[in-house]
Amino acid sequence: MNYRPDTKFIHGGTREEPYHGSLSTPIFQTSTFTFPDAEEGALRFSGEKDGYIYSRLSNPTVKVFEEKVAVAEGADMGLAFASGMAAISAVFTSLTSAGDHIICSNGIYGCTFGLLKLLKEKYQISHDFCDMRNEQQLRSMIQPNTKCLFIESPANPTMKLIDLAWTADIAHECGIKVVVDNTFSSPYLQQPLRLGCDIVVHSATKYLSGHGDVIGGVVAGSRSYIQELAQTAQKDYGGIMAPMDAWLLIRGMKTLPIRMDRHSSNAVNIVEKLKQHPRVEKVNYPTDKDHPDSSFAHKQMSQGGGVLSFQLKGDKGDAQQLMNQLKLVRIAVSLGDAETLIQHPATMTHSLIPAKDREAMGINDSLLRLSVGLEAWQDIWFDLLQALEGCAHKR
Numbered sequence: 523m524n525y526r527p528d529t530k531f532i533h534g535g536t537r538e539e540p541y542h543g544s545l546s547t548p549i550f551q552t553s554t555f556t557f558p559d560a561e562e563g564a565l566r567f568s569g570e571k572d573g574y575i576y577s578r579l580s581n582p583t584v585k586v587f588e589e590k591v592a593v594a595e596g597a598d599m600g601l602a603f604a605s606g607m608a609a610i611s612a613v614f615t616s617l618t619s620a621g622d623h624i625i626c627s628n629g630i631y632g633c634t635f636g637l638l639k640l641l642k643e644k645y646q647i648s649h650d651f652c653d654m655r656n657e658q659q660l661r662s663m664i665q666p667n668t669k670c671l672f673i674e675s676p677a678n679p680t681m682k683l684i685d686l687a688w689t690a691d692i693a694h695e696c697g698i699k700v701v702v703d704n705t706f707s708s709p710y711l712q713q714p715l716r717l718g719c720d721i722v723v724h725s726a727t728k729y730l731s732g733h734g735d736v737i738g739g740v741v742a743g744s745r746s747y748i749q750e751l752a753q754t755a756q757k758d759y760g761g762i763m764a765p766m767d768a769w770l771l772i773r774g775m776k777t778l779p780i781r782m783d784r785h786s787s788n789a790v791n792i793v794e795k796l797k798q799h800p801r802v803e804k805v806n807y808p809t810d811k812d813h814p815d816s817s818f819a820h821k822q823m824s825q826g827g828g829v830l831s832f833q834l835k836g837d838k839g840d841a842q843q844l845m846n847q848l849k850l851v852r853i854a855v856s857l858g859d860a861e862t863l864i865q866h867p868a869t870m871t872h873s874l875i876p877a878k879d880r881e882a883m884g885i886n887d888s889l890l891r892l893s894v895g896l897e898a899w900q901d902i903w904f905d906l907l908q909a910l911e912g913c914a915h916k917r
């Protein structure tokens with residue numbers, strides 16, 4: 523399909539099955555599939571014939587979502603999971619055995635951090651955090667048992683970037699697979715596989731859904747890797763996506779391009795305003811000209827996306843007071859929804875990370891993360907402004 527991205531997000535993966543002409547993909551709400559005869563059942567089990575068997579192995583609605591993601595990421599195949607964490611844990615366990623080693627970029631998602639801790643405690647799979655912009659540091663951390671480089675770019679919530687193409691080259695020299703958690707960018711803004719990375723994971727809960735009404739995850743990669751993952755981590759651990767959730771995600775993905783355009787332009791406007799406010803110490807946004815990585819942001823991201831973080835002049839109390847004054851912006855973790863959401867990483871998403879490590883990642887007590895929604899940006903800014911001014915007066 524040689525269509526432009528906006529068209530691909532709408533039509534990608536939707537034409538394969540005979541759905542009696544239904545424009546919307548039907549929800550195949552079934553656990554199992556009947557076989558016309560015994561021989562056909564045997565052939566499907568042996569793999570000699572294609573066809574559905576049981577919804578933990580494959581389901582037509584879920585398959586459409588997987589194909590949509592594959593088209594969007596430029597991957598051979600996609601594989602859906604019950605959550606972003608189910609997808610990430612499937613990838614980690616597929617690439618490693620007991621005693622192996624993982625290198626991660628700094629500032630990863632809180633539960634991915636928790637998963638790495640669990641893998642270390644139970645299976646002696648060790649990990650190191652690396653400033654992947656520092657070639658010497660990266661090369662010095664690579665060990666013979668290093669099986670995977672795990673990257674979040676932009677990093678949550680500091681919005682620091684990793685040069686994906688450059689890092690993938692170094693990893694491949696050493697025969698190491700590169701996995702990118704592409705949740706923050708979505709495949710509309712960044713396609714890591716096209717930059718040479720090997721595997722992409724998403725929390726589909728965020729931008730792919732776009733409406734805050736589903737938890738889901740997805741992995742995209744080469745045919746051989748995804749087939750292996752389907753036959754192992756997905757089939758036997760069983761963290762599969764439900765057909766109804768896949769349907770919500772298929773619907774969400776059709777509007778991903780126009781949503782990301784609006785999230786991004788709204789965020790750019792809010793960043794400009796926040797930067798001028800005297801109570802704001804610092805604003806982090808990937809494509810902002812004051813961002814340390816903005817020089818290569820445009821090399822790998824077409825726009826900056828909808829997430830930004832900003833540091834207040836003040837402490838934890840000031841950050842909490844600001845949140846409590848907001849009227850339109852909602853206090854919630856998660857991101858990528860129509861509603862603008864604010865959260866306080868130090869006491870919420872990153873509270874399990876020891877304070878010392880957290881500070882080293884650039885997350886201090888007055889940092890707030892904003893997932894800029896689809897509202898009129900002036901209304902979002904007016905709400906932030908009245909909260910900033912309100913706090914100033916109380917001081």
Ligand SMILES: *Cc1c(COP(=O)(O)O)cnc(C)c1O
Binds near residue numbers: 674724737
């Ligand atoms: C939310 C999130 C996850 C986890 O996804 P779930 O769908 O909540 O399991 C992983 N990585 C990033 C970057 C996220 O934002």
